[in-house]
Amino acid sequence: MAKTRGTGLLMLWTDVDPQYEDEFNRWYNEEHINRLLQVPGFLSAGRYRALKGGPKYLAMYELEDHNVLRSSAFLDEVRYQPSPRRQQASGGHIGRNFLLNGYRQIYPMMVNPIELTMRMSPYLQMGRMDIPVAMEEEFNAWYNTVYIPGYLTIPGCIRARRFICIEGQPKYLTVYEFENPTVSEREDWRTTGNSNPWTHRVRPHLQHGLGSPGIYARIYPDPVA
Numbered sequence: 306m307a308k309t310r311g312t313g314l315l316m317l318w319t320d321v322d323p324q325y326e327d328e329f330n331r332w333y334n335e336e337h338i339n340r341l342l343q344v345p346g347f348l349s350a351g352r353y354r355a356l357k358g359g360p361k362y363l364a365m366y367e368l369e370d371h372n373v374l375r376s377s378a379f380l381d382e383v384r385y386q387p388s389p390r391r392q393q394a395s396g397g398h399i400g401r402n403f404l405l406n407g408y409r410q411i412y413p414m415m416v417n418p419i420e421l422t423m424r425m426s427p428y429l430q431m432g433r434m435d436i437p438v439a440m441e442e443e444f445n446a447w448y449n450t451v452y453i454p455g456y457l458t459i460p461g462c463i464r465a466r467r468f469i470c471i472e473g474q475p476k477y478l479t480v481y482e483f484e485n486p487t488v489s490e491r492e493d494w495r496t497t498g499n500s501n502p503w504t505h506r507v508r509p510h511l512q513h514g515l516g517s518p519g520i521y522a523r524i525y526p527d528p529v530a
Contacts, residue, residue, distance in 0.1 A: 308348055309423060309424060310348060310349065310416075310420065310422075311370050313346075314368060314371075314407070314408040314468055315374060315408075316365055316366075316404070316405075316407075316478070317363065317404065318359075318402070318516075319362050319400030319401065320359065320400060321396065329362075330524075332391065334525055336390055338350050340383060341366060344378050344382070345378055346370070346376065346378075347366055348367045350364065351523055353429060353522060355520070357519055357520040359515070362396065363429075363431075363521050371409040374407045374471070405472075406470050408468035408469065408471065408478055409471050410467070426482035427485075427523050427529045428482070428483040428484070428488075430481040430483060430489055431517065432477075432479045432517050433514035434476075434514065435475040435476050435511075436511060436512070444510070448479070451503055451504065453467070453479075458497070459488060462482075464482050465479065465481045466479070468480070489520070
């Protein structure tokens with residue numbers, strides 16, 4: 306099976322006013338995603354719409370690694386060579402609360418090879434966050450050894466990954482993949498998230514980005530919402 310995941314992400318979030326949404330979505334589905342998937346190192350892509358949090362639209366690109374974003378194939382042939390349609394309909398042109406971030410995976414460090422061929426998940430929960438420098442080492446240890454492992458025991462939580470931002474902000478991104486959009490509404494999810502004393506020490510220091518955390522449903526390919 307073809308590889309669909311590596312260790313890098315390109316993520317784009319934006320809000321789009323109603324009068325522009327149809328053209329924005331057509332451009333993305335008909336032109337832009339297909340163009341980016343021709344760039345070496347772009348492995349797969351999906352589009353999502355927010356059910357909770359925001360911004361409303363998310364485009365998620367799975368990369369071989371973060372260095373793909375520094376390649377001439379991406380920079381010279383795509384990023385700095387916008388098509389006429391992109392100049393009129395892109396989120397950077399007509400969107401609000403526009404975020405374009407590149408990421409490098411920091412958790413897990415070892416990945417089951419089967420996961421490298423999986424398709425884009427139907428639902429995502431994501432947190433974009435910063436943490437004071439003085440808390441950073443403890444924050445990462447807590448997240449990797451206590452916080453995420455607890456949530457991975459909850460039915461419907463397929464997997465979780467953490468990333469550090471190499472282009473953009475906030476610095477950290479967590480991506481949970483869900484079977485359904487209500488996983489984090491379960492009582493055992495809430496209980497797990499509050500059960501460890503370490504959580505009560507670290508979590509108050511988190512500084513979430515606008516609209517974070519958010520829950521998203523896949524709209525391309527194979528819409529679920």
